[in-house]
Amino acid sequence: MNQPIIELKGVTKSFGPVNVLKGINFAAHAGRVTALVGDNGAGKSTLIKGLAGVQPYDGGEVLFEGKPVHLHHPREAARHGIEVVYQDLALCDNLDIVQNMFLGREEMAQGTFDEGRMEVEAAAALQSLSVKTVKSLKQKVASLSGGQRQTVAIARSVVKQAKVVILDEPTAALGVAQTEQVLNLVRRLADHGVAVIIISHNLQDVFQVADDISVLYLGTMTARVTAEGSNPDDVVGYITGTKTMEDVA
Amino acid sequence: MSTESTSPVAAEAAKKPETQSLLGEGVEHGVIDHARAYVGRVRGGEMGALPALGGLLVLFAIFGASHEAFLTPRNMANLMTQAAPLVVLGMALVFVLLLGEIDLSAGVTFGVAMAVFVKYTQPDGLSWPVGLALAMGIGFAVGATIGFFVAKIGVPSFVVTLGLFLGLQGVILIVIGAGGTYRLIPEPIKAIQNSNMPVWGGWVLLVGLMALLVAVAMWDRWRRSKSGAPNGSLSIMFLKLGAIAVIGGALVVFLSVDRGSVNQAIAGVPIVVPLVLILGLIGTFVLDRTKFGRYIYAIGGNREAARRSGVNVTAVKWSAFIVCSSLAVVAGLLYVSRVGSADASTGREIVLSGVAAAVVGGVSLFGGRGRLMHAAVGALVIATIENGLGLLGFSAGATLAVSGGVLILAATVDALARRRSGGSTNS
Ligand SMILES: Nc1ncnc2c1ncn2[C@@H]1O[C@H](COP(=O)(O)OP(=O)(O)O)[C@@H](O)[C@H]1O
Ligand SMILES: [Mg+2]
Numbered sequence: 001m002n003q004p005i006i007e008l009k010g011v012t013k014s015f016g017p018v019n020v021l022k023g024i025n026f027a028a029h030a031g032r033v034t035a036l037v038g039d040n041g042a043g044k045s046t047l048i049k050g051l052a053g054v055q056p057y058d059g060g061e062v063l064f065e066g067k068p069v070h071l072h073h074p075r076e077a078a079r080h081g082i083e084v085v086y087q088d089l090a091l092c093d094n095l096d097i098v099q100n101m102f103l104g105r106e107e108m109a110q111g112t113f114d115e116g117r118m119e120v121e122a123a124a125a126l127q128s129l130s131v132k133t134v135k136s137l138k139q140k141v142a143s144l145s146g147g148q149r150q151t152v153a154i155a156r157s158v159v160k161q162a163k164v165v166i167l168d169e170p171t172a173a174l175g176v177a178q179t180e181q182v183l184n185l186v187r188r189l190a191d192h193g194v195a196v197i198i199i200s201h202n203l204q205d206v207f208q209v210a211d212d213i214s215v216l217y218l219g220t221m222t223a224r225v226t227a228e229g230s231n232p233d234d235v236v237g238y239i240t241g242t243k244t245m246e247d248v249a
Numbered sequence: 250m251s252t253e254s255t256s257p258v259a260a261e262a263a264k265k266p267e268t269q270s271l272l273g274e275g276v277e278h279g280v281i282d283h284a285r286a287y288v289g290r291v292r293g294g295e296m297g298a299l300p301a302l303g304g305l306l307v308l309f310a311i312f313g314a315s316h317e318a319f320l321t322p323r324n325m326a327n328l329m330t331q332a333a334p335l336v337v338l339g340m341a342l343v344f345v346l347l348l349g350e351i352d353l354s355a356g357v358t359f360g361v362a363m364a365v366f367v368k369y370t371q372p373d374g375l376s377w378p379v380g381l382a383l384a385m386g387i388g389f390a391v392g393a394t395i396g397f398f399v400a401k402i403g404v405p406s407f408v409v410t411l412g413l414f415l416g417l418q419g420v421i422l423i424v425i426g427a428g429g430t431y432r433l434i435p436e437p438i439k440a441i442q443n444s445n446m447p448v449w450g451g452w453v454l455l456v457g458l459m460a461l462l463v464a465v466a467m468w469d470r471w472r473r474s475k476s477g478a479p480n481g482s483l484s485i486m487f488l489k490l491g492a493i494a495v496i497g498g499a500l501v502v503f504l505s506v507d508r509g510s511v512n513q514a515i516a517g518v519p520i521v522v523p524l525v526l527i528l529g530l531i532g533t534f535v536l537d538r539t540k541f542g543r544y545i546y547a548i549g550g551n552r553e554a555a556r557r558s559g560v561n562v563t564a565v566k567w568s569a570f571i572v573c574s575s576l577a578v579v580a581g582l583l584y585v586s587r588v589g590s591a592d593a594s595t596g597r598e599i600v601l602s603g604v605a606a607a608v609v610g611g612v613s614l615f616g617g618r619g620r621l622m623h624a625a626v627g628a629l630v631i632a633t634i635e636n637g638l639g640l641l642g643f644s645a646g647a648t649l650a651v652s653g654g655v656l657i658l659a660a661t662v663d664a665l666a667r668r669r670s671g672g673s674t675n676s
Contacts, residue, residue, distance in 0.1 A: 074557070075559065078559065084557075086557065090554050090557065091551065091554055092546070092547045092550030092551040092554050092555065092617070093550050093551060093617070094546060094549065094550035094617035094618055095543075095546060095547060095550055099543065099547075103543075103547055103554070103555065103558040103560070104555075104558030104559035104560055105558075105559070106540055106543065108540075109472065111539075112534075112538040112539065113538050113539075113543070114472065114476065115469070115472075115473065115478070116472055116473030116474070116475070116476035116477070116478030117476035117478070119476075119478045120476050120477050120478050
């Protein structure tokens with residue numbers, strides 16, 4: 001396979017005496033969806049927070065497009081085009097869709113908001129993801145359903161021209177139909193050349209959308225497989241620790 | 250992000266029919282569509298200033314019918330000067346209320362600033378511009394102090410400003426001395442609330458305002474078309490502008506009638522009107538069209554989301570408290586200009602009326618919802634109650650009781666509207 005956009009080599013993280021990440025190798029490729037699975041407490045969120053620059057790693061190497069980088073601050077991650085779609089707390093209910101999509105990076109012209117341009121770009125982002133569920137860009141986010149909100153959150157990363165998009169449990173709170181829509185969005189995001197990393201507990205979702213699957217078990221990477229070359233039973237084995245792969249650690 | 254990196258993509262996408270339909274549905278085209286969308290918003294619980302405006306009309310009808318002096322040019326001019334300090338104080342408070350915070354010390358902040366100003370601009374004292382700079386400096390310092398404790402340390406604003414509410418009253422007492430009163434001396438400050446523009450000045454003001462509003466509207470349309478975004482209907486635009494012109498024109502005509510006595514003619518728009526108008530326009534510009542304003546709304550809506558989007562929450566909050574306290578000092582200037590003196594109680598009572606004005610006008614105490622206009626309309630409602638009941642010979646007690654009742658009524662209307670729409674009560 002060609003060079004990954006983001007690659008972790010021997011990454012470690014401890015909280016006091018507790019080693020949460022014990023030398024992790026991980027990679028995500030442009031145009032592919034990489035699922036990160038593992039039991040509660042395995043270290044998935046800790047791994048993601050390091051990538052987001054929220055909680056820097058203690059040791060190991062992070063390569064971005066082959067070059068070593070230091071992700072010590074969320075701004076640093078954003079500068080490299082790494083965006084995180086958080087499960088909750090991601091949108092402002094009192095702002096409309098366009099305002100939310102551009103929050104923190106508003107387009108300005110002559111010192112004031114360039115509303116027209118932001119609207120056009122927001123519409124273009126939603127359109128590029130073939131979103132059909134959103135009616136009006138001027139809708140307040142408060143009036144949106146869970147799936148629509150997740151859609152807006154994902155479209156934000158398109159507006160930001162993200163190269164790596166990380167989704168933490170994007171479907172956990174959604175019903176069947178909305179889960180389907182969001183997984184389709186995730187797929188299209190990858191089809192646009194974005195490296196997508198998705199954390200999920202739901203193996204059915206994982207096998208539906210992911211190209212690669214990485215399994216964390218108690219702070220070590222116990223398996224890195226392709227979805228095609230594996231099956232849910234094996235992955236459950238890796239998650240619960242009853243199966244391991246030798247060549248990953 | 251650089252201009253070049255995104256706009257070609259956008260321009261390309263804007264041409265696609267799917268994008269067009271998404272964009273198009275964001276804009277109401279005809280007058281009927283527009284009206285329908287507005288009704289939809291109101292039914293959805295976004296009442297804005299509508300109840301307060303309705304209430305204002307009702308109050309005008311009641312007071313106009315029950316006292317012949319109410320709807321006279323003299324009383325209307327009087328009402329404007331009476332309302333002006335409360336309007337500015339209400340607008341000041343909007344900046345922190347939008348964050349979901351409160352400033353209970355806004356009134357005594359202007360009390361301290363005015364005590365210092367009036368005391369040190371006595372005939373043998375400082376010149377008034379120096380005094381004014383000192384007063385504004387006090388506002389800035391108090392705002393910075395509140396901001397430090399609230400935004401930096403994380404102490405609830407209710408507690409910090411309650412503490413200042415008590416503490417600053419002590420400072421006023423120390424400055425003024427118990428039982429003391431200082432007369433306001435500087436003529437230019439007295440003039441703010443006690444003189445009028447020449448009659449032609451009112452027309453210049455109105456024409457200038459209309460020219461500004463039309464220019465901004467046309468500029469917006471031009472910029473939107475340049476980006477490929479559709480514009481709203483022109484008829485709506487002219488309908489709105491026409492309404493402002495008609496109401497403004499009627500007011501100017503009304504205030505151009507001689508309202509003086511036999512020996513002395515008085516006519517013209519009170520000069521406090523353009524002052525408040527300019528403050529309101531600048532404040533609205535900041536809240537609607539700058540990052541600082543947008544981030545105030547964002548923090549009020551969802552603090553954590555704003556932080557994760559890269560908003561510097563601490564700096565925005567801190568600045569908002571400084572804006573609030575500084576604007577409060579301006580309210581104080583209008584207050585002493587009208588009253589003509591400062592004493593130990595200056596600013597003590599008015600702050601709750603300021604909060605009430607904002608809430609009556611439709612500003613949410615939970616943050617994220619409301620506009621400067623709302624606080625201004627709310628302040629007019631409260632000032633009208635005071636003015637009208639005063640004319641009818643009711644006591645100050647009755648005025649307070651009615652104002653309190655109106656506040657609860659306004660909050661109830663808002664809560665009911667939101668409950669019916671199924672919206673949350675706290676956003
Ligand atoms: N800030 C922290 N301080 C101490 N321990 C933490 C902290 N964050 C996470 N941990 C611990 O690290 C382990 C992995 O947590 P986490 O990365 O959240 O796992 P996952 O997301 O896979 O469920 C857990 O045992 C958790 O208790
Ligand atoms: Mg987790």
